[in-house]
């Protein structure tokens with residue numbers, strides 16, 4: 001199983017990114033979790049660059065290739081001003097016309113359960129893009145108040161177990177859609 005992990009935060013010490021890296025470190029044999037590194041380098045979405053005759057910008061072509069190669073996506077994002085961070089929404093806008101996107105399993109990993117607006121907004125956008133958005137309590141992993149890096153998440157037994165379990169509903173969704 002190949003998972004593409006997308007963090008909605010560009011912050012170097014992002015909790016959301018650290019959680020995805022912890023999920024990657026905990027992935028069982030046979031599952032690879034690759035974090036998409038290019039969110040901050042994508043050009044601003046412009047429909048003029050996205051027509052059928054248009055050659056997509058290289059960074060966009062690379063994103064679409066990574067999405068096509070993945071069995072499923074895992075998105076973990078902070079909430080900004082009760083919404084989706086602009087850079088993440090920008091990436092999703094570039095994926096609207098990606099022919100490999102409809103039907104794609106997308107897991108929304110939630111590490112700050114109080115941020116309800118971003119998850120509702122992501123769900124609405126992803127469902128509009130015909131993704132198969134997963135809804136499972138194993139995707140909700142509340143972080144302690146003090147900010148942890150990946151190593152600290154892995155060192156916390158309960159947290160590590162919870163982050164490892166986030167893979168399970170994704171594997172189950174892929175198995176049942178085959």
Ligand SMILES: Cc1cc2nc3c(=O)[nH]c(=O)nc-3n(C[C@H](O)[C@H](O)[C@H](O)COP(=O)(O)O)c2cc1C
Nearest residue numbers: 009011013014015016017078079080081082114115
């Ligand atoms: C500009 C800005 C706006 C924010 N707005 C919200 C918000 O509306 N709701 C919320 O729960 N947190 C909000 N936050 C807090 C972030 O979501 C929180 O710090 C998150 O942990 C950052 O994620 P990261 O560590 O992955 O970068 C905001 C932070 C910033 C910088």
